[in-house]
Amino acid sequence: EEIQSIASIEELAEAIRSMMIRGSGAIGLCGAYGVYLAAYESKGDVEKIRQAGDLLKSTRPTAVNLMKTVDEMVATAESTQGDVEALEQKAVEIIERQLEFEYQLGKYGAELIEDGDTIMTHCHSGALGGAGYGGRALSVIRAAHEQGKNIHVFTCETRPYLQGARITAYELKKFGIPHTLITDNMSGFCMSTGKIDKIVVGSDRVSANGDLANKVGTYMHALAAKENGIPFYTATSSHTIDFNTPSGDAIEVEMRNADEVTKIKGVRIAPEGTNALYPSFDITPNKLISGIITETGVITAPFEQNLNRLNKKVNV
Numbered sequence: 001e002e003i004q005s006i007a008s009i010e011e012l013a014e015a016i017r018s019m020m021i022r023g024s025g026a027i028g029l030c031g032a033y034g035v036y037l038a039a040y041e042s043k044g045d046v047e048k049i050r051q052a053g054d055l056l057k058s059t060r061p062t063a064v065n066l067m068k069t070v071d072e073m074v075a076t077a078e079s080t081q082g083d084v085e086a087l088e089q090k091a092v093e094i095i096e097r098q099l100e101f102e103y104q105l106g107k108y109g110a111e112l113i114e115d116g117d118t119i120m121t122h123c124h125s126g127a128l129g130g131a132g133y134g135g136r137a138l139s140v141i142r143a144a145h146e147q148g149k150n151i152h153v154f155t156c157e158t159r160p161y162l163q164g165a166r167i168t169a170y171e172l173k174k175f176g177i178p179h180t181l182i183t184d185n186m187s188g189f190c191m192s193t194g195k196i197d198k199i200v201v202g203s204d205r206v207s208a209n210g211d212l213a214n215k216v217g218t219y220m221h222a223l224a225a226k227e228n229g230i231p232f233y234t235a236t237s238s239h240t241i242d243f244n245t246p247s248g249d250a251i252e253v254e255m256r257n258a259d260e261v262t263k264i265k266g267v268r269i270a271p272e273g274t275n276a277l278y279p280s281f282d283i284t285p286n287k288l289i290s291g292i293i294t295e296t297g298v299i300t301a302p303f304e305q306n307l308n309r310l311n312k313k314v315n316v
């Protein structure tokens with residue numbers, strides 16, 4: 001919002017930490033460009049590039065794209081002895097790959113959407129989080145809309161950052177997709193009264209058995225969806241699947257500063273001294289998930305076996 005340009009690794013790290021730049025796709029791409037920036041600034045000093053990579057990875061622990069893109073860039077720096085041009089090319093490759101994944105997964109996901117469906121999404125998994133066609137969840141929604149399906153979206157605003165309203169509604173309006181804004185505590189009512197046909201959310205990390213970490217509140221939606229017989233999908237890419245994390249309980253959930261709960265945009269909304277807790281993400285177990293939409297197709301149960309098969313096919 002306030003930042004006009006980012007001129008150093010420290011400024012970039014702060015922009016990610018403070019969620020000026022947020023969403024797993026966006027911070028992954030910024031991680032790649034951050035390593036390139038460090039290479040450019042240091043004229044290819046591999047040690048400085050490594051340090052910049054460590055700083056960027058320390059900003060947010062849950063989204064795996066950031067770790068993977070930084071590691072990929074640092075490995076390129078090591079294998080080319082800090083060749084700045086090679087790093088620029090690698091960063092471009094990473095963004096092009098992500099945009100292609102988002103476009104492809106949107107097409108696969110749209111096959112799950114029927115004419116007349118109302119789809120609920122949570123937080124923001126969209127174009128600003130991935131820079132291109134529609135991000136992840138919104139790629140699915142946008143592709144279904146462009147296929148001429150008559151769809152409606154319930155965009156679920158999440159406390160405390162209010163992302164459903166501030167970003168998802170903005171993008172849905174831009175794409176011309178009819179939508180209704182709700183807050184995250186209304187989803188149970190909407191599901192139990194037949195207002196929602198399907199749920200599509202993004203993911204910050206999917207473990208090898210298909211458990212997923214996404215913006216806090218996702219788990220509650222998945223539980224309510226199960227109770228109401230509503231299909232619950234995550235739209236993500238193979239890049240967000242962390243085959244080194246066996247299950248959801250091994251995913252580190254970022255705990256953010258409780259001030260972000262007791263204040264909204266700097267204005268205190270709870271009495272001075274109120275204790276507050278802020279897990280930024282929660283874990284949805286694979287048994288609540290109907291399918292994982294990826295650029296290679298939709299993965300269904302048994303997740304561990306089917307994801308393992310995917311792992312052998314992809315190398316990102």
Ligand code: RUB
Nearest residue numbers: 022023024025125129136202203215
């Ligand atoms: C945002 C969030 C998004 C995921 C998935 O988290 O949880 O739902 O990042 O989005 P935060 P995408 O705002 O804390 O970074 O599919 O775009 O990666």
